Amino acid sequence: MAVIELEHFSKSYGKFLAVDNINISIEKGEIVGFVGKNGAGKSTTIRSMVNMIFPTSGKITIDGMDSVKDAKKLKHILSYMPSDSAYYENVTSEDLFKLCLKFSNEGLDRAHELAAFFELDSKKKIAELSLGNRKKVSIIQALLKSADIIIMDEPTSGLDPLMQSKFFELINKEKEKGATIFLSSHNLSEIEKYCDKVIIIKDGKIVDYFDMRNVKIKHKQTVSYTTKDGTSKSYEFYGDIDSLVDELHSLKLESLEIKTNTVEEEFIKYYKEDATNE
Amino acid sequence: MSNFSLGASLKLTGFDLKNNRRQIIGWSIAIFSIMFMYMILFPSMQDMARIKMDALPKEFLKFFDMQSMDDISNFMGYFGMVFNLVLIAMSIFAATFAANLIYREEKAKTIEFLYSLEASRTEIYVSKLITAFIASLAVLLSAAASTVICGYANGGETFILSDLLQIIKISGFCVFFFMAVSLMLAGITTKVGVAGLGSMTVLFCYVIGYLSKLLDTKATWLAYFSPFELFSPQKVLLLKSHTLVEFGIYLGITVILLIVGGIVYKRRDFNI
Secondary structure, three states: OEEEEEEEEEEEEOOEEEEEEEEEEEEOOOEEEEEOOOOOOHHHHHHHHOOOOOOOEEEEEEOOEEOOOOHHHHOOOEEEEOOOOOOOOOOEHHHHHHHHHHHOOOOHHHHHHHHHHOOOOOOOEHHHOOHHHHHHHHHHHHHOOOOOEEEEEOOOOOOOHHHHHHHHHHHHHHHHOOOEEEEEOOOHHHHHHHOOEEEEEEOOEEEEEEEHHHHHHHOOEEEEEEEOOOOEEEEEEOOOHHHHHHHHHOOOEEEEEEEEOOHHHHHHHHHHHHHHHO | OOOOOHHHHHHHHHHHHHHOHHHHHHHHHHHHHHHHHHHHOHHHHHHHHHHHHOOOOHHHHHHOOOOOHHHHOOHHHHHHHHHHHHHHHHHHHHHHHHHHHHHHHHHOOOHHHHHHOOOOHHHHHHHHHHHHHHHHHHHHHHHHHHHHHHHHHHHHHHOOHHHHHHHHHHOOHHHHHHHHHHHHHHHHOOOOOHHHHHHHHHHHHHHHHHHHHHOHHHHHHHHHHOHHHHOOHHHHHHOOHHHHHHHHHHHHHHHHHHHHHHHHHHHOOOOO
């Protein structure tokens, strides 16, 4: 059953169309990676999901509730982590956690536990924290309450590799508890490793979609071969692997290489397409 | 489930007040000191002002909302003159403070944190309104407290507490009116510098009021666009029935401004 559903969602800023008629469906308990270069429309989509901005057209439904009409009701089951870890400079992160906890029924112990896990000194003022530590504040804030749906905009940017790994460890625990997680990121290897699905957005449109659990079949493969008569060919193949085997079987091959493209390669390919077009 | 809970707004107000306490305390101390400095020197300033201001043109006296030197011969008249000017400073504070409560959240993107909490847009807007009201009230009360101290110290028989409270209530309303103007502007948009716009509105209204006095019978209608003129301490002390009607109308406008700001704030994109 889909818990997050975007139907024909578009968002314009004046004449600029930031997101163009996209459809996304996310099942309960999945970790979904949302990938795209800067300005592709990731944050616009995420901010619309949490009602920071309003859709120009289309509909966003989360757990059967409308993201606009039921915005407040949604907040009971949803946790949101913004991409910019922007906080009030003259307060401590503990002050922020206390404010968050006033709105949920969790105790301060949970905040201390998460701060210890991420090695964050919560008594320090925000102004004294580095970018990485501010990011930790954002992550802790989002994970303070037990939410059914967690939406995170670039949660790992600015974190060192150890903290990134700790972050995904926590995210996996949330998944085990039954949470659905939707996150955007540029960390493609981690996305590939931890996400069940990956959605690629480019120029406001969904350009690719991968189900990582079925990746070998769904995924594109680069097939390169040379036949005994000297013919070389290289092409991309996706579909039923048996048909590929049949096709190759009919050839007299001298060399063959089949390489499964990683998400990272797929993504970088979209960048390259842009560079070529430019 | 209701989209509004006063409890949620109050939680945010507590945080906002804590976050802005330095600014509120700083302004309260500054206004207290300015009023104290003027009012404690009432007897000597009175003599000095008589000598110096007698030489000034009538237009200049009108700027201070005075008809003659007799106006400053008593404590309440002198307070009215000083308060009239301090009211501009307090209104500018209220306008900029209220606008920045919303504007800075979006400019610094802290609204993303605030809106990630279990609070609706209406609750956030109301929390800003309560915070701005408390800050404006604190500054206004600091002016009143300073005057009360000086009144008992050197006001003699001409210091009348009930008159002072009347002025604080009715003339002091200007502060809340301009707070509402700015809150409405910030509720509508944060794409322009609403704090500056709010301050300009304050100064514009003061100038309009001054012009209405300067042009006398030719443009008395201009006064209706200036709460400074309509609710000047001198008029409040006379307290004619039309002043109360005008007060009621301005109170109604203030409520409408706040509601309009709230409705647009609820329906617009955050400027992030």
